[in-house]
């Protein structure tokens with residue numbers, strides 16, 4: 001760590017700033033691990049005690065947290081939910097720096113600060129002009145705002161990625177995207193993609209859902225158990241399409257729904273070590289797309305344009 005800091009001035013500065021901000025919050029310097037250059041390494045057996053303390057702190061934090069905060073903490077976990085943090089090995093896994101910064105803050109429970117604070121108003125723009133609705137600190141509005149089509153663009157990117165992924169030697173037929181004509185089987189409308197698999201027609205409908213809910217009963221249910229928001233969306237899609245479509249749901253903070261996990265697991269290519277490497281790569285791409293797009297929307301809603309994204313202030317609690 002010290003060696004890295006000596007060769008990378010920017011990294012060193014970031015560490016110095018992080019130490020300063022932790023000290024500003026009242027954390028004793030001795031308790032900031034990377035502030036103690038040259039300090040003796042703790043013996044390994046202390047690790048167990050430290051993990052025990054962290055587990056206790058997590059429990060204590062959870063007890064005080066609001067239901068929405070608890071649900072968010074559940075939603076940042078789950079298969080592949082954090083894989084946008086890994087080193088990209090494919091172009092679609094790349095997250096540009098400014099979006100990466102905002103996505104990490106978001107993952108830590110933080111937010112982007114509104115550029116023209118203190119007015120907490122949504123800056124997304126539609127044909128009717130600027131949205132102007134209040135931005136709540138939980139991000140409920142952000143995930144629902146239809147201005148500028150950001151939420152549907154995130155959905156469409158995932159659809160296009162999934163279609164390309166399936167088409168890349170994972171299914172034999174053409175994968176048709178969007179605007180699938182309503183049929184007797186699905187009178188209710190458009191499904192995101194469809195293909196043939198061993199003579200059987202498969203329909204997939206994609207949704208990216210937020211765990212944050214203004215409805216107290218929904219917020220409580222999502223606080224108590226992992227993946228409830230994804231599960232609700234899966235059930236809703238199954239009902240709407242009379243069980244004919246397979247829902248592919250990912251929670252906006254990262255956690256994938258059971259059906260999405262099933263689809264990736266089923267179509268991932270197998271190599272000599274099994275199919276897990278291909279599935280892991282798929283989750284990394286999906287995580288990068290969802291987190292980068294969510295960060296982009298949040299930055300824009302908070303009034304930051306691409307030219308000043310690097311200056312966007314982040315707030316991590």
Ligand SMILES: [Zn+2]
Pocket residue numbers: 122123124131132133141145146147
């Ligand atoms: Zn808005």
